[in-house]
Amino acid sequence: MTSYDTVLFDSDGVLVDPPSYETKVEAVQSAFEEVGVTRAEKRHVDAIVNGTTVEGLHEICAAYDLDTDLFWEARERHDEQSQFEKFEAGSRSCYDDVTAISGLSQRCGVVSNNHRSTIEFVLDFFDLESAFETYYGREKTVESLDLKKPNTHYLDRALTELGGESALYIGDSESDVIAAHRAGVDSVFVSRPHCRDTDLSVTPTYETDSLHGVAKIANGDGRAYRK
Known part of the structure; x- marks a missing residue:
């Protein structure tokens, strides 16, 4: 061999441990709320959680008239912080x-x-x-x-x-x-x-x-x- x-x-x-689905959803929703979208569609949240492409992200942001870079900066920040918190709390x-x-x-x-x-x-x-x-x-x-x-x-x-x-x-x-x-x-x-x-x-x-x-x-x- x-x-x-x-x-x-x-x-x-x-x-x-992988991050939970719920944790990833919360991070995406927090990012949407930060840029002024209070009710993002579930299909858009799921697309981001499950791994969108660059093209797909642009399409999602266009649906809410968002600046893609601004939204993604918020999403990455919330996502990273949520992971740090779970590790520090011992739940991961x-x-x-x-x-x-x-x-x-x-x-x-x-x-x-x-x-x-x-x-x-x-x-x-x-x-x-x-x-x-x-x-x-x-x-x-x-x-x-x-x-x-x-x-x-x-x-x-x-x-x-x-x-x-x-x-x-x-x-x-x-x-x-x-x-x-x-x-x-x-x-x-x-x-x-x-x-x-x-x-x-x-x-x-x-x-x-x-x-x-x-x-x-x-x-x-x-x-x-x-x-």
Whole structure:
């Protein structure tokens, strides 16, 4: 079995609990209210929560005659602050099996669709900085929406920085698996409780339910996890 020299991790749903749907909705609604929209349509709120594109965001803002950059600045600020508050309150935490990463000898990094500043907060808050040589999250800009996975933009940047001949990307969503394969690296789907029933349209290289399994895969002992 392949032994890998570079291991990249998604953050939400892999290293830490993902933000709840309700928390993300509240952040979007707060942003709308800040810019004067007291009753945003549910379909527009859901579109933003579930991951809109740049084009889609412009269309939503046009429906309320909003300046897109102004609205998005408010949304990103409320979204980031809501995440910080949940971590600080203890309602979001890191997974217990994150300790498995400390035993890895490979060069490791984080690549997330979340804000780069939020990833920085997570690594500092949970004392995970020493486990990773680099981390990438998106900038809090409208343009960054089209750079999210399955776009390989941030994954490619991390791979270029870390180098190595054989890489592995660990995620909890279909977009993670697709991004890994588009970037030419093997993938691990971590079937946490929140995504265990996900019906993937693309097959990951491996599947496991914990980071302990990821550690075995990274070190070439992944036969039992091969898809």
